[in-house]
Amino acid sequence: MTVLVVTGTDTDVGKTIATAAIAAALTAAGRRVMVYKPTQTGVSGDEPGDVAEVERLTGVLGEDGVRLVAPMAPRPAGALESATLPRLDEHVERVTRLERSCDVVLVEGAGGLLVELTECGETIADLARAVQASVVVVVRSALGTLNHTALTLEALQARGIQPLGVVVGSWPSDPSTVEVSNRETLKAGEVPMLGAIPAGAGQLSRAAFVARAPGWLTQLPR
């Protein structure tokens, strides 16, 4: 496995924190990791985006494909500032270049699986297929996640992608009965449950984050 795409059931599900946890766990296992964010929206100037957040938490470096100001999906955000989004083959080229200088490239999409990343409407699923990536799906713990998770897994499978596993992006310290049941239900599903990131993990110091992250991801392939 050299490219791992981190997608999710929605925006704000904890993909970035999960990406950081995966980066830390792989680094702890001796792998050299880099991160790529094909389309980073909601940033102006050199404002930190998700790649900077992963670096802050783990020290793992990476790069953005394109940075856009509006905090919205890449195509409308690009249209607002008359920017041309990178083509799919340009993303493939960048991932391939990063792959040459490390062991694993983590690629974090924008929002959920079917958000369009290019002018032609290709998605992170198309990029995953193009670079033969493994795909991790980050999900919420709360009510509604069973449907969102099933839709995302079905959409992956319909595109010929067998997901590597599911990660709960933010697991509360005091989970409700519904959340405990959701986690059990997801665990019993056909796609492996790779782990859960404790709520508040994003506020940890880098030292604490990298020390704890390997313990959150019990089944991550090394």
Ligand SMILES: Nc1ncnc2c1ncn2[C@@H]1O[C@H](COP(=O)(O)OP(=O)(O)OP(=O)(O)O)[C@@H](O)[C@H]1O
């Ligand atoms: N385990 C966690 N611990 C602390 N904060 C978290 C955790 N998971 C998510 N958050 C917070 O929730 C918000 C959304 O998380 P995150 O930025 O990782 O979402 P995302 O899925 O990457 O969204 P996007 O589509 O914008 O990339 C952030 O403010 C983040 O700090």
Ligand SMILES: C[C@H](N)[C@H](N)CCCCCC(=O)O
């Ligand atoms: C700005 C935000 N945080 C994300 N980076 C972009 C999320 C796009 C979601 C689009 C959608 O599904 O409607």
Ligand SMILES: [Mg+2]
């Ligand atoms: Mg993110």
